[in-house]
Amino acid sequence: xxxxxxxxxxxxxxxxxxxxxxxxxxxxxxxxxxxxxxxxxxxxxxxxxxxxxxxxxxxxxxxxxxxxxxxxxxxxxxxxxxxxxxxxxxxxxxxxxxxxxxxxxxxxxxxxxxxxxxxxxxxxxxxxxxxxxxxxxxxxxxxxxxxxxxxxxxxxxxxxxxxxxxxxxxxxxxxxxxxxxxxxxxxxxxxxxxxxxxxxxxxxxxxxxxxxxxxxxxxxxxxxxxxxxxxxxxxxxxxxxxxxxxxxxxxxxxxxxxxxxxxxxxxxxxxxxxxxxxxxxxxxxxxxxxxxxxxxxxxxxxxxxxxxxxxxxxxxxxxxxxxxxxxxxxxxxxxxxxxxxxxxxxxxxxxxxxxxxxxxxxxxxxxxxxxxxxxxxxxxxxxxxxxxxxxxxxxxxxxxxxxxxxxxxxxxxxxxxxxxxxxxxxxxxxxxxxxxxxxxxxxxxxxxxxxxxxxxxxxxxxxxxxxxxxxxxxxxxxxxxxxxxxxxxxx
Numbered sequence: 001x002x003x004x005x006x007x008x009x010x011x012x013x014x015x016x017x018x019x020x021x022x023x024x025x026x027x028x029x030x031x032x033x034x035x036x037x038x039x040x041x042x043x044x045x046x047x048x049x050x051x052x053x054x055x056x057x058x059x060x061x062x063x064x065x066x067x068x069x070x071x072x073x074x075x076x077x078x079x080x081x082x083x084x085x086x087x088x089x090x091x092x093x094x095x096x097x098x099x100x101x102x103x104x105x106x107x108x109x110x111x112x113x114x115x116x117x118x119x120x121x122x123x124x125x126x127x128x129x130x131x132x133x134x135x136x137x138x139x140x141x142x143x144x145x146x147x148x149x150x151x152x153x154x155x156x157x158x159x160x161x162x163x164x165x166x167x168x169x170x171x172x173x174x175x176x177x178x179x180x181x182x183x184x185x186x187x188x189x190x191x192x193x194x195x196x197x198x199x200x201x202x203x204x205x206x207x208x209x210x211x212x213x214x215x216x217x218x219x220x221x222x223x224x225x226x227x228x229x230x231x232x233x234x235x236x237x238x239x240x241x242x243x244x245x246x247x248x249x250x251x252x253x254x255x256x257x258x259x260x261x262x263x264x265x266x267x268x269x270x271x272x273x274x275x276x277x278x279x280x281x282x283x284x285x286x287x288x289x290x291x292x293x294x295x296x297x298x299x300x301x302x303x304x305x306x307x308x309x310x311x312x313x314x315x316x317x318x319x320x321x322x323x324x325x326x327x328x329x330x331x332x333x334x335x336x337x338x339x340x341x342x343x344x345x346x347x348x349x350x351x352x353x354x355x356x357x358x359x360x361x362x363x364x365x366x367x368x369x370x371x372x373x374x375x376x377x378x379x380x381x382x383x384x385x386x387x388x389x390x391x392x393x394x395x396x397x398x399x400x401x402x403x404x405x406x407x408x409x410x411x412x413x414x415x416x417x418x419x420x421x422x423x424x425x426x427x428x429x430x431x432x433x434x435x436x437x438x439x440x441x442x443x444x445x446x447x448x449x450x451x452x453x454x455x456x457x458x459x460x461x462x463x464x465x466x467x468x469x470x471x472x473x474x475x476x477x478x479x480x481x482x483x484x485x486x487x488x489x490x491x
Contacts, residue, residue: 348383
């Protein structure tokens with residue numbers, strides 16, 4: 001397990017902590033094997049775009065029910081945060097939230113003068129005003145590049161405000177330039193939450209299991225019920241009080257190891273909550289392992305075996321029927337690391353050949369240090385290698401190049417805006433934001449039916465291809481996708 005130090009105000013970035021990379025071109029098997037010898041990140045001589053850690057910290061903190069969030073920087077840095085207010089409105093019914101609350105998002109609106117004289121006083125005044133307006137149970141301050149460059153003492157300002165107001169005021173250090181791995185923003189949010197919100201357990205609760213996830217549908221309530229437990233979802237739709245006692249759970253599971261790697265390790269290391277030693281349940285092989293690992297950690301192995309047997313009896317015939325319909329089909333995946341691996345598991349289980357993948361970064365091993373959590377390694381072992389495996393920090397020009405060459409029957413994406421590129425090339429494309437949709441045995445049926453539907457209804461994308469304008473030149477589409485990747489055959 002990576003050593004995590006909660007006494008420090010800033011999280012250690014992934015490149016240093018777990019040797020994450022953003023540049024690779026090859027196949028999945030080689031990447032898994034390279035972990036044993038140490039990975040060397042390959043830089044690009046040209047980059048089109050990058051994800052920002054600030055938005056990843058925001059997507060966790062903004063969705064806490066009774067908290068407020070301040071973006072400490074120019075107002076433009078907060079301009080995209082409204083999307084999480086939309087996410088909240090769309091998804092809170094999936095979690096049975098009876099009294100939805102408005103999202104509370106603010107900016108200190110640093111201007112040129114503030115970058116000369118400093119923004120500490122402006123931040124202190126903003127925190128007071130936000131509290132007067134909202135009476136939030138916690139306030140999160142997200143640092144931006146501007147605040148980091150001018151060296152504002154955000155930690156001291158937050159500590160003084162916390163003492164004055166009597167609520168947690170949490171500094172989240174998530175400047176975009178801090179790390180090339182945008183998921184460091186998740187870690188920064190969880191680091192602040194673990195430091196300031198989570199408390200030592202009063203007791204251990206056998207009826208509560210932490211679920212670190214995004215905002216997917218509530219599949220865990222049904223899965224945990226036979227074990228006599230309920231899910232405690234972290235973070236979206238949590239309350240400050242619910243986070244405070246996450247330390248009392250019987251175990252922690254994750255919907256996405258990219259998202260929850262850090263917090264899962266913190267809860268185990270500092271609060272004694274064991275993290276389940278298994279990757280999330282995507283595909284039959286991994287779902288079997290997941291339920292068995294959960295049953296073992298709860299001391300209820302016989303219940304896990306019963307669930308597995310009942311689920312397989314119900315869903316295996318449906319999965320086999322889908323395999324027959326999807327036989328011979330090919331797919332390409334683009335997504336964040338762990339969920340990209342999850343979709344590759346789903347393809348392997350449904351008998352669809354994965355001809356390639358564009359994964360936004362790669363963690364050689366997660367913070368737990370357990371090989372059982374390495375979903376890519378298990379994908380290769382369970383279903384075989386994935387060729388044309390590209391690790392890229394959302395470099396869309398590489399994705400378009402690969403899709404143009406490989407021409408799969410379907411493109412699977414996790415992030416909005418990515419399916420556009422497949423559609424422009426006449427490739428049926430599927431985007432599902434609910435990360436729980438393809439989980440478990442029933443998830444394979446859900447996702448398989450959607451893939452089949454998308455492939456069979458391709459008239460729109462075929463017509464779109466005839467009229468769409470591709471912004472990339474003929475020259476670029478004739479180059480290998482890794483042309484700009486240094487250290488390989490790239491320039």
